[in-house]
Amino acid sequence: MNPSQSHSVGNASADHLLSRRAFFGRSGGALLGGALGLNALAAPALANQLQREQKRVLMIFLNGGMSQFESWDPKPGRPTGGPFLSIPTSVPGYRISELMSQMASRINRYTAVIRSLDSQNGNHTDFTIFGGKPKQGPVRYPSLGCMVARELARPDSQVPDHVLFTNYAGENMFESAGFLGSRWNPINIVPRVIPGAAPPLQSRQTVLNLSPPANQLPDSLSDTDHREREALRNHLSQRFSAGRGRDNVLLSHSTSYGRVRGLMDSARLFDIEQESAAMRSRYGSTPFGQQALVARRLIEAGVPYVRVNRGWWDHHGQNAEFHAEMVPELDHVLSVLLDDLQDRGLLRHTLVVTFSEMGRTPVINNLQGRDHFPLMSVTLSGCGIRPGVIHGSTNDSGAAIASGRVTLQQFFATIMSAVGIDHQKEINNVDGRPVPLTDYGTQPVAEVLA
Amino acid sequence: MNWRTIVAVGFLALAAANRGSMALAGSPSIPTLKVVREVAIPGDMFSVARMPGTDKVYVGGSNGKIHFVDLSDAKTKSISWDAHVSYVSGLALTGKHLVSAGSDHQLIWWDAETRTKVRAIEAHPKWIRALTLSPDGKILASVGDDMACRLWESDTGRAIRELKGHQLLTPPGLVSKLYSCTFSPDGKFLATGDQIGHIIVWETETGKQVSKIDAPYFYAIGSGHTCGGVRSVAFSPDGTQLAAGGNVWGDTSIIAGSKALVQIFDWKSAKKTHDFQMAKNNFIFERIRFHPKGDWLVGAGGSGTGQKMVFFDLQKKAVVHEAGLGTNVYDMVLDESATTLYGVGKGKVFQWQVVN
Numbered sequence: 023m024n025p026s027q028s029h030s031v032g033n034a035s036a037d038h039l040l041s042r043r044a045f046f047g048r049s050g051g052a053l054l055g056g057a058l059g060l061n062a063l064a065a066p067a068l069a070n071q072l073q074r075e076q077k078r079v080l081m082i083f084l085n086g087g088m089s090q091f092e093s094w095d096p097k098p099g100r101p102t103g104g105p106f107l108s109i110p111t112s113v114p115g116y117r118i119s120e121l122m123s124q125m126a127s128r129i130n131r132y133t134a135v136i137r138s139l140d141s142q143n144g145n146h147t148d149f150t151i152f153g154g155k156p157k158q159g160p161v162r163y164p165s166l167g168c169m170v171a172r173e174l175a176r177p178d179s180q181v182p183d184h185v186l187f188t189n190y191a192g193e194n195m196f197e198s199a200g201f202l203g204s205r206w207n208p209i210n211i212v213p214r215v216i217p218g219a220a221p222p223l224q225s226r227q228t229v230l231n232l233s234p235p236a237n238q239l240p241d242s243l244s245d246t247d248h249r250e251r252e253a254l255r256n257h258l259s260q261r262f263s264a265g266r267g268r269d270n271v272l273l274s275h276s277t278s279y280g281r282v283r284g285l286m287d288s289a290r291l292f293d294i295e296q297e298s299a300a301m302r303s304r305y306g307s308t309p310f311g312q313q314a315l316v317a318r319r320l321i322e323a324g325v326p327y328v329r330v331n332r333g334w335w336d337h338h339g340q341n342a343e344f345h346a347e348m349v350p351e352l353d354h355v356l357s358v359l360l361d362d363l364q365d366r367g368l369l370r371h372t373l374v375v376t377f378s379e380m381g382r383t384p385v386i387n388n389l390q391g392r393d394h395f396p397l398m399s400v401t402l403s404g405c406g407i408r409p410g411v412i413h414g415s416t417n418d419s420g421a422a423i424a425s426g427r428v429t430l431q432q433f434f435a436t437i438m439s440a441v442g443i444d445h446q447k448e449i450n451n452v453d454g455r456p457v458p459l460t461d462y463g464t465q466p467v468a469e470v471l472a
Numbered sequence: 473m474n475w476r477t478i479v480a481v482g483f484l485a486l487a488a489a490n491r492g493s494m495a496l497a498g499s500p501s502i503p504t505l506k507v508v509r510e511v512a513i514p515g516d517m518f519s520v521a522r523m524p525g526t527d528k529v530y531v532g533g534s535n536g537k538i539h540f541v542d543l544s545d546a547k548t549k550s551i552s553w554d555a556h557v558s559y560v561s562g563l564a565l566t567g568k569h570l571v572s573a574g575s576d577h578q579l580i581w582w583d584a585e586t587r588t589k590v591r592a593i594e595a596h597p598k599w600i601r602a603l604t605l606s607p608d609g610k611i612l613a614s615v616g617d618d619m620a621c622r623l624w625e626s627d628t629g630r631a632i633r634e635l636k637g638h639q640l641l642t643p644p645g646l647v648s649k650l651y652s653c654t655f656s657p658d659g660k661f662l663a664t665g666d667q668i669g670h671i672i673v674w675e676t677e678t679g680k681q682v683s684k685i686d687a688p689y690f691y692a693i694g695s696g697h698t699c700g701g702v703r704s705v706a707f708s709p710d711g712t713q714l715a716a717g718g719n720v721w722g723d724t725s726i727i728a729g730s731k732a733l734v735q736i737f738d739w740k741s742a743k744k745t746h747d748f749q750m751a752k753n754n755f756i757f758e759r760i761r762f763h764p765k766g767d768w769l770v771g772a773g774g775s776g777t778g779q780k781m782v783f784f785d786l787q788k789k790a791v792v793h794e795a796g797l798g799t800n801v802y803d804m805v806l807d808e809s810a811t812t813l814y815g816v817g818k819g820k821v822f823q824w825q826v827v828n
Contacts, residue, residue, distance in 0.1 A: 098557055101515060101535055105559040105575035105599055120598075190695040228695075307645040310696075334695040339775060344697045346599070346617060347646035386516070386534070388800060388818060390775040 076371040077405055077441040078326040079170050080317055082356065085189045085333025086146065089382035089392050092119050092345035093352075094399035095137045095416055102384035102419045105342050113410045121349035124357035130410040132360045132369065133403040134470035138414025138426045139433055143380050144394040146336065148195045150379045153460065154430040161451055162200030166434055167327050169459055172199075172206045173443045174326035181288050181323050184208040187313045189333035190228045195379060197329070201451040208329065209234050230309035232316050233292030291323050292316055305358050306351070314355045318362055321372055339389035341382065352376075360403055373405040373440050377433075384420045397423060400433065406440030408472045428467055434459070435466040503768060503783050505795040505813065508823040509543050513550050517816035518802045519603075521563035521570065525808070527823065530570055530584070531816050532560025538572055538582070543814070543823040550821075553587045555580060562603025564612060566626040573603035573614055581629060591629050595622060601651050606659045611676065613662055615650040621664045621674070633679045638666045642691075642698045649701060651718075656707045663714055663739070665702025667691060671716060673739050685714070685742045687735055692721035699723055699730065703774070704759045707739075709766045713786075714739040717757030717771050720749050732757045734771050734784060746789055753778035758802045763810045767828075768792065772801040772815060781815075781824075 089104075091097055096108040096119045108117035112130035129135065143149040148165065155163045164172075171184035186197055186208035199206035213228035290296060294316055305311040310332045317328045332352065337344045356376070363369040381398030397416065403409070414426025428436075435445040438459060445464065448456035458464075517539075519532035527544040536558055539550040556574030564571045570584040577597060581590040596616030603614050605626060612624040621635040642648045652665040661682065665671045669690035673683040691700040704717035715736045722730030732755050736746035755776025762769050769786060773779030779800055783793040801822070804815035815822040 099536060103558060105534075105561075107557060107576055309644075311645075332696070334697065340699070343649070343699075343701075346649065347642065348697055350647050351645075388775070388777070390516075 076324075077174055078321055078324070078328070078372050079167075079174070079437065079441060080321055080359075080372055080374045081167065081327070081329040082314075082352075082374070082376045083151075083195070083329055083331045084335050084352070084376060084378040085195065085331050086336030087378050087380040087382055087394060087398070088335040088349075088352075089337070089341060089345055090137070090397070090399040090416075091382065091384070091392070091420055092121060092342070093349055094118055094122075094135050094401065095420060096120075097384075097418065097420050100419055102386070102421070104386065106346075113412060116412045119349060121345065122353040124353045128357055128360060132364070132374075132407075132409050133401050134407050134409060134411040134413065135399060135401050136413045136426075136428050136433070136467065136470065137399045137416060138423045139398050139400050139428045139430070140423060141380050141396045141398055141430060144396050146195070146379060148198075148379075150377070150430055151195060151197060153434050161453075162198065163457075164200040164202045164206065165197040166437070167197040167208060167329055168199040168202055168206040169434075170438065170441070170443065171208070171327035172202055173438070173447070173459075174441060175206075176324075176326075179324060181291065181320070181325050182209050183325065184327045185211065185317075185320055185325055186329045187211045187230070187232075187317065187331060188213060189331040190230065190309075195331075201457075202449065208327075230313065232294055232312060233289065288323075291319050291325075294319075301362075304362075306354055308351055308355075310351060311355045311358075314359050318359060318368075321363070322366065322368060335378070337382070338387065338391040338393055341386065341390060341392045343390075356403075363404065369404040371405055373407065373437065374401075374403040375437060376401045402436065402440065402470055406442070406472050408470055411470045413467055413469050426467075426469075429464075431460045431464045432467055435464045436470060439466040439471055502785075502792045502828075503770075504793055504827045505781055506825040506827055508812070508825050509546070509548075510823075511541050511543065511548060511550060511821045512819055513539050513541075513552075513821060514819060516800070516802065516818050517821065518559055518561055519563040519573075520803045520805055520814055520816045520821070521565045522805045522807070522814055523565060527812070527814075529805075529814050529816075529821065530563050530565070531821055532556075532563050532572055534559050536560060536574070536576075538563070538570070538587075539821075540584075540587075541821050543821070551587075555582070559599075561600055562614070564603050564605040564626075566605060566612070567609050568627060571603065571605075571612060571626070573600040575599040577616070579603070579612075579614060579624065579629070593624075593629055595624070596620065599649075601649065602653050604653050604655060606655045606676070607657060608659055611655075611659075613653045613655065615653045615664055617647070617649050619648060619650045619666065621650065621653055621662070623662075623676070623679075635662070635664070635672075635674050635679050637672050637674075637681055637684075638664065638670060639668065642668050642693075644693055644698060646698060651701045651703050652705045654705045654707060656711045657709055658711060661707070661711070663705045663707065665690075665705045665716055665718075667698065667701035669700070669702060671702055671705060671714065671737070671739075673714065683739050683742055685716075685737050685739060687716055687737070687744075689721050689733060689735070690716065690718045692723065692730075694723040703756055704771075706760045706762050706769070708736075708762050708786075709764055712738065712740075713745065715746075715760050715762070715769055717760040719756040719776075730754060730756075730776075732771070732773060732776070732782070734760060734769070734782075736769075736786065746784070746786060748782075748784055748791060750780075750782065750791075753780060755779045755800075757782075758800075759804050761804060761806050764806070764808070765810075767810075770804075770806075770813070772804045773797060774800050774802045774817070776800070779817075781813075 097103040107120040111126040151165045175183040305315040381395045382392035383395040415424045417424045438445040445460045516534040521530045528542045531539040536556040537552045538555040539552045541550045557576040559575040562573035570582040579595040580592045598617035600616045612626045615621045619638045623632040649667040662674045669687040671685040702716045706715045719730040720733040732750040734748040755773040757771040758774030759772045769784045771782045779797045781795040785792045801815045801817040813824045
């Protein structure tokens with residue numbers, strides 16, 4: 023970085039001069055120790071802005087409902103405990119499943135665990151990512167990702183604000199911006215069906231994509247043609263919107279088109295080949311590992327909200343068998359991801375969340391499976407979190423919350439508070455009525471916040 | 473006799489009466505099952521070992537306990553003791569001791585009379601899936617999720633040998649499991665079966681691999697997870713054939729996921745000779761046993777729905793009898809004459825008479 027760049031950062035217009043993408047792209051792991059980082063944080067106004075703008079959320083959504091018994095809240099030796107042992111962690115007195123040996127040594131450094139989230143949901147719906155809010159007629163509430171993306175996004179950002187990697191099923195628990203406008207919907211990266219799948223692949227088997235296919239123009243359209251079309255569309259759009267005020271839907275429509283070029287120019291962000299073979303190997307060869315690596319690239323480039331879905335955890339049969347293979351994968355990928363973000367100086371600005379639509383039953387059924395259960399364990403790591411806090415508990419069998427019940431709204435408020443969002447901020451819905459991001463009076467779980 | 477027993481007996485009688493539709497009518501070798509006794513024990517029972525020449529069995533369950541049950545006594549009650557932290561996944565009677573294997577990684581030697589612990593060994597770093605005793609009673613073999621088979625002196629617990637050759641990871645890169653093991657009737661060979669349908673036959677004396685069988689239909693790659701596995705292996709009495717039990721490729725995470733499967737191989741050539749897929753029911757053959765003379769093979773239906781005990785005539789390559797169970801059976805043993813079958817499952821110990 024040269025002196026002139028450093029100087030210009032101290033000006034009031036720095037946010038226009040300083041592309042976040044360039045900022046992180048240049049500094050990488052040296053961000054916090056570099057001249058720019060130190061100088062920038064020394065100027066209070068800019069420091070606040072940077073602190074707010076730099077923050078982002080990486081959501082690992084465990085589709086289907088991971089079992090808390092085989093992960094964060096084991097009950098070995100109980101009739102509900104299943105086959106696995108528990109192991110001590112770096113937090114004295116707290117034990118997790120033996121399937122999570124890597125996270126066991128990292129919890130005190132990175133992670134707070136909430137063992138008492140009452141989702142009040144027992145099915146595969148989008149209920150939890152909407153904070154338990156019903157869809158009331160024409161009023162469509164936004165989902166968590168859309169709200170957070172909107173609050174953390176920068177107007178002039180050239181990277182996507184919200185990206186979602188779906189699971190193998192191309193899952194249907196999609197984010198939706200509701201009355202915020204489609205501008206805040208994610209780019210959904212869906213899987214591709216493998217035609218003619220044969221054993222050992224099941225029929226309708228899919229392979230995960232790591233990038234959105236829409237990043238590339240079709241062969242029939244040249245880059246010049248595309249730019250000229252965009253100019254024409256923009257001209258017509260401006261004429262249409264003149265005098266129509268600040269209609270959210272109209273604005274959203276227009277800005278979505280306006281961002282297409284920026285998104286297309288982001289293709290490199292999704293290109294895992296840009297990473298070294300050693301780094302790809304570190305995350306592991308599984309599709310989830312590779313998605314997590316691309317997610318880190320997006321976070322590093324300044325995408326404020328990235329969701330990676332790992333599924334399918336809905337193990338009504340053979341629960342222990344499936345968890346025996348999937349929990350170690352989660353353990354590995356989450357550990358590597360947290361280490362990598364930490365090494366790059368990004369974890370203090372990035373909140374990594376694990377969440378799901380529900381947990382699993384204490385009772386093991388005739389299929390050796392666990393069924394749907396509203397209580398679950400979730401984790402929060404990194405930005406704004408006090409690591410090593412284990413909030414709440416369940417009783418000996420895991421059938422009920424013993425202490426520290428947390429609602430979905432409280433969980434959302436905690437996520438927002440951790441990344442500096444006022445969770446009681448009001449946004450006007452379609453009829454102009456102010457609606458808070460989380461219900462009035464909601465309190466975050468203060469214990470887990472730094 | 474409680475109502476469940478009455479229902480079971482009635483069903484079995486009905487099945488026997490109708491067996492002509494499922495078997496070769498008039499065949500003198502068609503076996504049927506008759507319930508002799510059931511004893512209720514809370515929890516899932518995963519393993520059983522029988523005292524030779526008696527109706528006395530030791531049973532291992534999901535609650536970490538070992539239960540002793542004398543099925544010759546109509547008023548029998550189980551005697552139980554705490555053995556493992558979690559599942560008791562295997563049991564073997566060595567003559568001197570009862571040895572138990574657990575998902576808590578432990579092999580434990582017990583004085584069966586006094587139910588006191590003689591020794592405990594951290595035998596595998598992960599869940600021990602199966603334990604089997606050599607025909608001469610001198611060697612125990614255990615397999616676990618570390619994908620290793622380990623041989624132990626049955627009397628002393630001394631480690632003899634470690635057999636490694638199964639893949640650690642499944643094709644999608646997830647950790648695999650080594651589910652099953654059994655000795656050949658002469659004890660010279662040992663077979664092990666894993667999650668991805670690979671079966672290895674080892675020479676017991678040297679630990680050398682002598683055959684590798686690929687049975688891909690026992691394994692499936694589903695929606696982000698992998699399913700199946702060779703859950704049970706059994707050598708034929710003449711030692712020439714090796715049977716594998718499990719379920720056909722399908723998603724066992726869901727209720728109607730997959731059909732039970734038995735395949736039999738000429739293990740020296742690794743060629744499949746028999747293929748039995750259960751068409752209508754969704755369960756897993758958790759245990760398979762040969763008749764001591766090779767007249768038939770029986771498979772026990774574990775996890776799933778519509779579980780059955782299924783008898784296969786290998787000569788005719790046909791299912792000759794299906795006995796509906798109404799519950800899971802995870803393990804079973806035959807007596808010396810194959811006239812009595814002892815099984816364990818969800819909350820129960822069973823004793824059946826095998827009517828040939």
